[in-house]
Every structure is written in structure tokens, then in C-alpha cells.
Amino acid sequence: DIQMTQSPSSLSASVGDRVTIACQASQNISNHLIWHQQKPGKAPELLIYDASNLETGVPSRFGGRGSGTYFIFTISSLQPEDIATYYCQQYDDLPETFGQGTKVEIK
Amino acid sequence: QMQLVQSGAEVKKPGSSVKVSCKASGGTFSEYTLSWVRQAPGQGLEWMGGIIPIFRRSYYAQKFQGRVTITADTSSNTAFMELSSLRSEDTAVYYCTSLMAGWGQGTLVTVSS
Numbered sequence: 626d627i628q629m630t631q632s633p634s635s636l637s638a639s640v641g642d643r644v645t646i647a648c649q650a651s652q653n654i655s656n657h658l659i660w661h662q663q664k665p666g667k668a669p670e671l672l673i674y675d676a677s678n679l680e681t682g683v684p685s686r687f688g689g690r691g692s693g694t695y696f697i698f699t700i701s702s703l704q705p706e707d708i709a710t711y712y713c714q715q716y717d718d719l720p721e722t723f724g725q726g727t728k729v730e731i732k
Numbered sequence: 733q734m735q736l737v738q739s740g741a742e743v744k745k746p747g748s749s750v751k752v753s754c755k756a757s758g759g760t761f762s763e764y765t766l767s768w769v770r771q772a773p774g775q776g777l778e779w780m781g782g783i784i785p786i787f788r789r790s791y792y793a794q795k796f797q798g799r800v801t802i803t804a805d806t807s808s809n810t811a812f813m814e815l816s817s818l819r820s821e822d823t824a825v826y827y828c829t830s831l832m833a834g835w836g837q838g839t840l841v842t843v844s845s
Binding site: 626659661663668669670671674680681712714716719720721722723724725726 | 733765767769776777778779781782791793794827829831834835836837838
């Protein structure tokens, strides 16, 4: 199985800060990576697919890049409504696998 | 915009089975995989398996092999996930998800005697 390692596991930042989350795959997954956002008590939402493509309706402050084994997710200017846990997911090979999640809080 | 709508919460006894449905509204199934993912209380996301609806081809995570069955009815745009031999550790929210449609709202399955 492909292991997905996210870092950090949690972070605290101020409103307006730039936030960066890393996701490393244990083997090459090309650009077959999704980023999801899960707000407390809610179902996850798909934010970014194919590593860098923003889902329709997702604010432009969210972004993703990378290919192969290393990927980055960014929030260019953290907003209060961005408080959530963020997960990366690879769909290059079965079983599909998730990172352990990064909990983002407001400082 | 396609949406995924899941069936309601279930309470089950240990050893029994549960079948959760996921209906695609506002669109039709495609060649994209529809996956089932679960989330135990306070835990992360765990992929259980998936199906390519138009081919009716299912894939399962090794952990659930033999206990989970994923099917799809293309005539009603509905996918199903059945989990058998339930135990307390299967208490979780079960989600269906697809690149084409995002996530369902989740179905809480509680396993308790």
C-alpha cells in the first residue's frame, strides 16, 4: 500500500497568515492527489484534485502543487472559516490511501 | 452539479450486517470510481473500497476483504455498501465519495448490544 505522510499534524496560525501543509507519498503517484477539507462535525469536501486543480467554487486562496512523491497545500491568507482538518489522498493505486490529517487552528 | 445522498443512521447488533446506500442526484454514474470511506469517532479517514459503476467492477481494501460488498445499480444511480459480521469497532460514519460528485453527507452506523 502507498503510505501518505502529512506534516505537520497540527498547526496554529493567525488570520491572514500563509499556511503550508506537506504530503509525502511512499512511491511515485504522478499527480494523482486530492486535498480534502473537513470542518468539525461535517462531511469532508473536495478542494483540489490532480494535485493542483481547484474544485469549482473553492476560494482562490487555496492552492496545491507537486508531483511524484512530494506535494504542498497552501492557504495564502488564513480566514476564520478555514478552521478544519485537511487530508491528502492518493488515487494512483489501490487501495486508495489518506494522510493522517492536519488540524488547522487560529492562534 | 451532481450530489451524493446517503441513507440514514443505523443501529446494529454485533454479528449483524448493515447496508448503506448512496444515490447520485443531478447526474448519472460515470466511469469514475465511487469509493466508500469510513471515519471512526475522533479518527482519520479510511478507504474501504470502491466501484466503477458502469463496469460494476468492485475493489476492496485488504482489511475489509470478505466482510464488505460494494454494488451499484446504474438504473437508479445508486451505490450500496454492505458490511457484515459487525463489531463494536465498526462504529463509525460511513461516506461515499467520487471525484465527479464530492462527498455524501455521511451515515452513522452504531454497533452496540
